[in-house]
Amino acid sequence: SAVISQKPSRDICQRGTSLTIQCQVDSQVTMMFWYRQQPGQSLTLIATANQGSEATYESGFVIDKFPISRPNLTFSTLTVSNMSPEDSSIYLCSVESLAGGPFNEQFFGPGTRLTVL
Amino acid sequence: AQTVTQSQPEMSVQEAETVTLSCTYDTSESDYYLFWYKQPPSRQMILVIRQEAYKQQNATENRFSVNFQKAAKSFSLKISDSQLGDAAMYFCARGSSNTGKLIFGQGTTLQVKP
Numbered sequence: 001s002a003v004i005s006q007k008p009s010r011d012i013c014q015r016g017t018s019l020t021i022q023c024q025v026d027s028q029v030t031m032m033f034w035y036r037q038q039p040g041q042s043l044t045l046i047a048t049a050n051q052g053s054e055a056t057y058e059s060g061f062v063i064d065k066f067p068i069s070r071p072n073l074t075f076s077t078l079t080v081s082n083m084s085p086e087d088s089s090i091y092l093c094s095v096e097s098l099a100g101g102p103f104n105e106q107f108f109g110p111g112t113r114l115t116v117l
Numbered sequence: 118a119q120t121v122t123q124s125q126p127e128m129s130v131q132e133a134e135t136v137t138l139s140c141t142y143d144t145s146e147s148d149y150y151l152f153w154y155k156q157p158p159s160r161q162m163i164l165v166i167r168q169e170a171y172k173q174q175n176a177t178e179n180r181f182s183v184n185f186q187k188a189a190k191s192f193s194l195k196i197s198d199s200q201l202g203d204a205a206m207y208f209c210a211r212g213s214s215n216t217g218k219l220i221f222g223q224g225t226t227l228q229v230k231p
Contacts, residue, residue: 031217042208042221043162090160096217105152106212106219108162 002027002095004109012115013083020079021112023093028073031096033106034066038089046091049076083116090114119144121211123222130199131230137184138194138225140209150212151185151192152219157205165207168192196227204229 003026013019023032032049047055047068055068070076080087090113094106121142130136142151153165168176168185176183180200184193196203209222 033218037160042223043219045218045220048216048218092162094162094219105150105164105167106217107164108154111160111162113160 002029002107004093004095004107006093006109006112008112009110010113010115012117014117015084017083018079018081019083019114020077021091021093021114023076023078023109025074025095029095030073032070032076033094033096034068034076034078035092035094035108036089037092037111043092046078049078049093080114083114085116088114088116119211119220121209121220121222123207123209123225125225126223127226127228129228129230130196132199132201134199135195135197136199136227138196138207138209138227140192140194140222142190142192142209142211142220142222144190144211146213146215148214150214151183152210152212153181153183153192153194154208154210154221155203155205156208156224162208166194199229201229201231203227 005024007022034046035043037043045058046061047057049055049068049070051070067079090111092111094108149170151168155163155165166176166178166181180197182195206224206226208224210219212219
């Protein structure tokens with residue numbers, strides 16, 4: 001399995017500001033994903049972070065609001081831009097298993113709890 | 118629609134007893150994977166068990182096993198000899214073999230009573 005860290009673990013931000021969340025993996029991975037988990041809800045995929053190309057966004061999520069960088073095979077960032085209280089959520093990054101097994105197993109980071117006032 | 122449904126928002130079980138969490142899904146893909154993840158209050162997502170759709174044999178991982186009914190698109194999780202540490206939110210998820218994306222169900226909160 002991969003060891004995944006996220007920074008910050010939590011933050012309280014003011015409306016209208018932006019926050020960049022970092023995701024670091026201890027080994028090279030091909031696929032990285034960003035999820036949002038609103039309070040008491042399930043996980044929703046925001047985008048797939050592709051190394052060397054633009055991220056692929058899911059319906060309802062746009063690059064202007066959630067810009068993503070993937071400069072190499074071990075690191076990615078997600079920025080939550082122009083925040084509003086509705087952006088208060090846990091944001092999680094995940095990576096696809098390195099084992100190369102026949103299935104797409106994902107390992108998750110510990111998450112970043114964001115509160116927007 | 119490519120959905121995953123968990124119809125039980127909350128479940129409870131007595132310590133040492135057995136509990137089954139339900140999950141159904143919808144997909145148009147022929148090759149896919151199914152997972153159960155556990156999320157304790159620490160919010161760390163932990164993979165509990167996985168099942169390849171092309172395998173007929175149900176996956177087993179220690180006290181955790183699944184009942185995979187492909188035709189019915191059903192994927193339930195059975196926890197045997199429940200322990201206090203099993204208390205958490207459990208998410209069923211379907212993974213695409215093409216894109217690697219996961220679609221999650223709404224989650225089931227499991228309470229374990231001593």
